Amino acid sequence: MSLSLRILVGYFVIVGLTGLFALMIVVREVKPSIRETIEESMVDTANLLAALASDELRDGTLAKGRFATQVRAYSQRQIDAPIWHFRKTSLDYRIYVTDAQGIVVFDSEGRAEGMDYSRWNDVARTLKGGYGARSTRTEPNDDASAVFHVAAPVLDAGRVIGVLTVAKPISKVDPIIARSENVITRYGLALVAASLALGLFVTVRLSLAVRRLQRYAREVSEGLHAEVPQSGARELNDLAQAMATMRGKLDGKQYVERYVQALTHELKSPLAAIRGASELLSEPDLPAEERARFAQNVQTQSLRMQSAIERLLLLSRLEARDSAPARLPVPLGALAEACVDARAAVAEQRGIVLDMPPAAEWPTVRGDADLLGFALGNLLDNAIDFSPVGAHVEVGFGVQGPLVMLTVRDHGPGIPDYARERIFERFFSLPRPDGSRHGSGLGLVVAREVAQLHGGQIEVDNADGGGVLARLSLPAS
Known part of the structure; x- marks a missing residue:
């Protein structure tokens, strides 16, 4: 199981299941809470009516007195009360009164008068001085048929002379309970879903940050240039910086060894040539023509050493960079035109024609113009060096999806099979067709390092029809 999936599952177990458990508890408490509220209000009502009925019950006139008349008038009232999200259209209290023996002397519905209610909990407990209440189902197997009964003692000078009970069917408040449960469930599930979505978002961000670290470590291990990844987590940033510091220290040791070896390799041949020429120049009887030739050789080899040192230093700076180059607009047409113009004289001396489309037609990319010019110039130098007299070197561009490709095509001998896998090796160079020195x-x-710094790549291979086609691919602006 991947790290991101483990985090998501752990988050779901902690947050999701906890949220669902809490939601179930809240929903389960809705019904008893509403019923408790109803019972509390019925206690007030029962005690109020018991106080109003006490005089008539004491005098024995309750069944036909003013109290009974007013209660029956209450039952016949018409009502239409929009209470928030619930519309009340009926008055639902049933009221009955018993004497001190539990015999019903008044019933607002007129169906229990004269009956013995002394064994019902509401009456029995109240007559004994306790709190009398009961919930009785009209249908034994249907909880929705339950009727709440709340009783209050009818007192005369502190003596219990009867019981007044207020009854209310629970079915009348079921719509309120159902709506409350639905609203709580809907919003609760939405909250759980939002929490899980937030957890997924955080997990994905963390997973992407870890993957960037993995990719960075892999690219470093492969010797590729890689930027230090940044994320919103301080700990991951610290880890990335620690990896970059470790890489820098390891690379620093390797750089010293590698570039000392490279410099030794590159300077050995020109130093030997200079030493040999200097020994010959010390001969007193050396002809003037030979002296001039050996002096020219010393100058050529010193320029070769200078070029090698400059390129090694540039390569070391490029490989040691921890960040991408400046992302400034670079008009490729002007860049290519400058590279072609700088080499026009050399090409003309060799009878080589440099072709390129008008600069205005070229696209623009973002990057470091000097570095891109150096890379394109290297490709152009190689094309000129390997082109026969009278040949054309074509500089162009193309767009392929998100990439802009700079192309340099020559019509020389092409790359030998043995060299096709080695052309990007350090210090590997093919002999020029005219017999001049190697590069x-x-x-x-x-050039490849420059391309990688800009998020691109370089491909060099034999072209159809002969010659070599070099492609420098860069992300479009």
């Missing part, structure tokens, strides 16, 4: 073997390495 430094660093141009394509630097």
Whole structure:
């Protein structure tokens, strides 16, 4: 099970199940809470009516007196009361009064007068001085048929002379209970769902941050340039910085070893050539023509050393960068035109024609113009070096989805099969067709590093019809 799934399941168990459990408890408490509220109001009503009925019950005139008349008038009243989300259209109290022996002397519905109610809890407990109440079902198996009964003692000078009971069918308040349960359930489930959605969002963000760390570690292990990932969690940022610091310390040791070896490798050949030429130049009888040739050789080899050192330093700076280059608008047409113009004289000397579309037609990307110019210039230098006299070198562009591709095509001999897998190796260089010296073997390495810093890549391979096609792919603006 993945880390993100474990976190989500744990969050659901803690928050989701807890929320559902709490919701079930609240919903379960709705019905008894509403019934308690109803019973509390019925206690007030019963005691009020008991106080009003006491004189007539004492005098024996209750059944035909003013109290009975007013209660029957209450039962016949018409009502239409919109109470919040519930409309009340009937008066539901049934009221009956018993004497001190529990015999019903008055019933607002007229169906229990003369009956013995002394064994019903509401009457029996009240006659004994307690709180009398009961809930009785009219249908034994139907809880909705229950009728609440709440009694109050009818007193005369502190003596219990009877009992007044107020009864109310629970079915009259069932709509209120049902609506309350539905509202609480609906909002409770929505709250649980929102909590789970929040948990999913947090889990996904955390998972993405961890995956960025994994990708960063993998790219570092593969020797690729990678930016230190940032996230909203301080702990993950600290971990990323710790990984970057560790990488920097390890790379620092490797850089020293690698670049000392690289510099030694690159300077060995020109130093040997300079030493040999200097020994010959010290000969007093060396002809002037030979002296000039060896002096030129010293100058050429010193320039070669300078170029190698500069490219090694540039490559080391690029590989050591922890952040992407400046993301400024770079018009590719102007960039390509500048690279072509800088090499026009060399190409003309070799009889090579440089072709490119008008600069206005080229798109714009974001990046470091100097670094991109260096990368494109390396591709163009290689194309010129390997082109025969009178050939064309074509510089162009294309758009493929989210990428802009700079292309450089020559019509030279192409890349030999043995070299196709090695052209991006440090210091690997093919002999030029005209027999001139090899390059430094660093141009394509630097160009690839520039492309990767900009989120792109470089591909160099033989073109259909001969020659080499180099593609520098960059994200479009």
